[in-house]
Amino acid sequence: MAEPGSQPPPPAPGEPAWHHTAVVYEIYLRSFADGNGDGVGDIAGVRSRLPYLRDLGVDAIWLTPWYRSPMADGGYDVADYRDIDPLFGTLVDAEALIAEAHELGLRIIIDVVPNHCSYQHPWFAAALAAGPGSAERTRFWFRPGRGDAGELPPNDWRSMFGGPAWTRVTEPDGSPGEWYLHLYAAEQPDLNWDNPGVRAEFEDILRFWLDRGVDGFRIDVADFLVKDPALPDAAGLPPGVRRPWEDQDGLHELYRTWRRLIDSYPGDRVFIGELWISPLTRLRPYLLGDQLHTAFNFGFLTAPWQPGALRDVIDTTLGSIGAEAPWVLSNHDVTRHVTRYGRAETARVWMATEQVATNLTLGTRRARAALLLSLALPGSSYLYQGEELGLWEVEDIPDDLIADPIYERTNHLVRGRDGCRVPLPWRAAAPGFGFGPPAGTTPWLPQPADWRRLAADAQAADSDSMLALYRAALRARKARNGLADDTMTWLDSADGVLAFSRAGGFVCVVSLASEPVPLPPHEELVLASGPLDGQLLPPDTAVWLHTGSG
Ligand code: NOJ
Numbered sequence: 275m276a277e278p279g280s281q282p283p284p285p286a287p288g289e290p291a292w293h294h295t296a297v298v299y300e301i302y303l304r305s306f307a308d309g310n311g312d313g314v315g316d317i318a319g320v321r322s323r324l325p326y327l328r329d330l331g332v333d334a335i336w337l338t339p340w341y342r343s344p345m346a347d348g349g350y351d352v353a354d355y356r357d358i359d360p361l362f363g364t365l366v367d368a369e370a371l372i373a374e375a376h377e378l379g380l381r382i383i384i385d386v387v388p389n390h391c392s393y394q395h396p397w398f399a400a401a402l403a404a405g406p407g408s409a410e411r412t413r414f415w416f417r418p419g420r421g422d423a424g425e426l427p428p429n430d431w432r433s434m435f436g437g438p439a440w441t442r443v444t445e446p447d448g449s450p451g452e453w454y455l456h457l458y459a460a461e462q463p464d465l466n467w468d469n470p471g472v473r474a475e476f477e478d479i480l481r482f483w484l485d486r487g488v489d490g491f492r493i494d495v496a497d498f499l500v501k502d503p504a505l506p507d508a509a510g511l512p513p514g515v516r517r518p519w520e521d522q523d524g525l526h527e528l529y530r531t532w533r534r535l536i537d538s539y540p541g542d543r544v545f546i547g548e549l550w551i552s553p554l555t556r557l558r559p560y561l562l563g564d565q566l567h568t569a570f571n572f573g574f575l576t577a578p579w580q581p582g583a584l585r586d587v588i589d590t591t592l593g594s595i596g597a598e599a600p601w602v603l604s605n606h607d608v609t610r611h612v613t614r615y616g617r618a619e620t621a622r623v624w625m626a627t628e629q630v631a632t633n634l635t636l637g638t639r640r641a642r643a644a645l646l647l648s649l650a651l652p653g654s655s656y657l658y659q660g661e662e663l664g665l666w667e668v669e670d671i672p673d674d675l676i677a678d679p680i681y682e683r684t685n686h687l688v689r690g691r692d693g694c695r696v697p698l699p700w701r702a703a704a705p706g707f708g709f710g711p712p713a714g715t716t717p718w719l720p721q722p723a724d725w726r727r728l729a730a731d732a733q734a735a736d737s738d739s740m741l742a743l744y745r746a747a748l749r750a751r752k753a754r755n756g757l758a759d760d761t762m763t764w765l766d767s768a769d770g771v772l773a774f775s776r777a778g779g780f781v782c783v784v785s786l787a788s789e790p791v792p793l794p795p796h797e798e799l800v801l802a803s804g805p806l807d808g809q810l811l812p813p814d815t816a817v818w819l820h821t822g823s824g
Contacts, residue, residue, distance in 0.1 A: 502519070632666075
């Protein structure tokens with residue numbers, strides 16, 4: 275095993291833990307940078323871009339799954355949790371990446387996918403071969419079907435990707451057999467977390483990666499692992515009532531065990547949970563200090579671009595959860611926020627069945643303001659690759675190139691999430707915009723020609739670019755120690771304006787008003803998301819000010 279490099283230093287006494295104020299950059303591995311020229315992003319590509327991430331000013335990287343996988347869901351279908359898929363590199367490459375990131379002071383969070391594995395995982399093959407009633411099948415959710423001949427699924431649950439959540443297998447003797455549960459694609463059988471062997475295996479997997487120096491895990495669908503064992507029908511449940519596969523009480527004991535495990539390692543390693551539960555306050559029990567360290571704030575991501583809604587979600591977060599729910603605007607599953615914020619319905623985060631018009635100029639202006647808002651709030655933030663370049667959702671990917679399993683599972687009704695996963699443009703003048711090595715490569719999804727002007731090298735030279743704003747904002751935030759203090763105070767402001775102060779005389783003002791509004795008195799303009807109109811703040815613009823008080 276390679277030396278993982280030393281973990282970045284622990285906080286000084288009295289300082290908050292690193293994850294409390296960290297800015298974490300999500301790398302969707304397939305689409306970040308391609309080191310070997312096969313058109314797919316890989317570990318070599320990430321290694322070559324580590325200096326870019328350091329210069330951007332982030333504290334940590336979250337990498338989407340790199341494990342061996344048949345890629346039915348872009349790697350969220352894992353066949354071997356202890357090895358790297360050859361598409362992405364080798365275990366030696368992964369160890370080198372961890373060490374190099376640590377040398378640059380960047381922490382590494384990896385994805386762990388415990389709700390389901392791949393149908394090509396040896397456990398699933400063994401379960402199919404062993405037949406009904408076998409110990410091998412108890413690692414999954416195999417059940418006889420309903421109907422006279424078992425021809426109907428065991429219950430009415432639907433896959434998150436469309437269609438039934440059950441698939442019937444053919445038994446080893448050739449007869450139509452049991453059904454197995456998959457809350458996602460059929461290639462992603464759900465694991466049964468009531469089985470002690472499943473628990474032991476994942477504890478071992480966590481140790482395997484902690485021993486290699488990772489600084490934490492993003493837990494995929496952290497709210498789905500435990501199911502109501504009665505597997506009751508769910509269609510009749512009113513909205514807002516917990517589904518029998520989500521947010522079950524048994525999850526807390528599971529995460530307490532994981533927390534004890536991770537705490538036994540030195541170096542402030544962390545869990546970040548992916549839990550799409552609402553209301554947001556349902557995150558609270560997971561974040562009491564004995565389970566997860568943090569969980570994504572999807573309430574913020576899904577909030578419309580409206581002052582009241584934003585203020586509500588900020589108040590709910592800080593009042594009922596605390597700063598442990600990192601602010602997040604985009605990720606690899608939702609419509610990029612430049613596109614969202616350019617629409618009439620700014621809260622629409624999921625792929626639509628039809629295209630919805632967007633104004634990218636407006637969306638970009640709002641995205642710039644949203645960045646200053648999110649980075650000024652108490653707590654940590656997660657950025658999604660390419661948002662620092664102002665990339666928009668690509669909505670015209672040719673049908674035959676769509677790779678997201680959602681497309682097939684919805685009979686081509688929903689095009690899926692590929693539009694936010696288009697490979698990044700690095701160099702304006704290079705083939706494939708420099709996604710691959712200099713000799714060029716054809717990226718696995720086509721990039722819009724207009725991304726030439728959004729390429730990282732083009733923006734690096736432009737002080738008004740989105741990239742320049744991200745760099746300046748992260749620098750200014752770091753200069754204030756990540757705005758480490760947890761308190762913020764709302765300031766009186768005009769209608770449509772959000773204004774709040776933080777310790778040390780720092781003030782953030784975001785205008786969602788339709789007319790320019792006066793800036794509050796200040797000593798220094800630290801940063802503006804766009805041009806000001808003298809002492810007036812134009813609509814959809816944000817500023818950071820230093821007021822000299824506090
Ligand atoms: C959430 C991941 O972010 C998404 O990309 C994936 O498809 C599902 N979980 C299933 O693993």
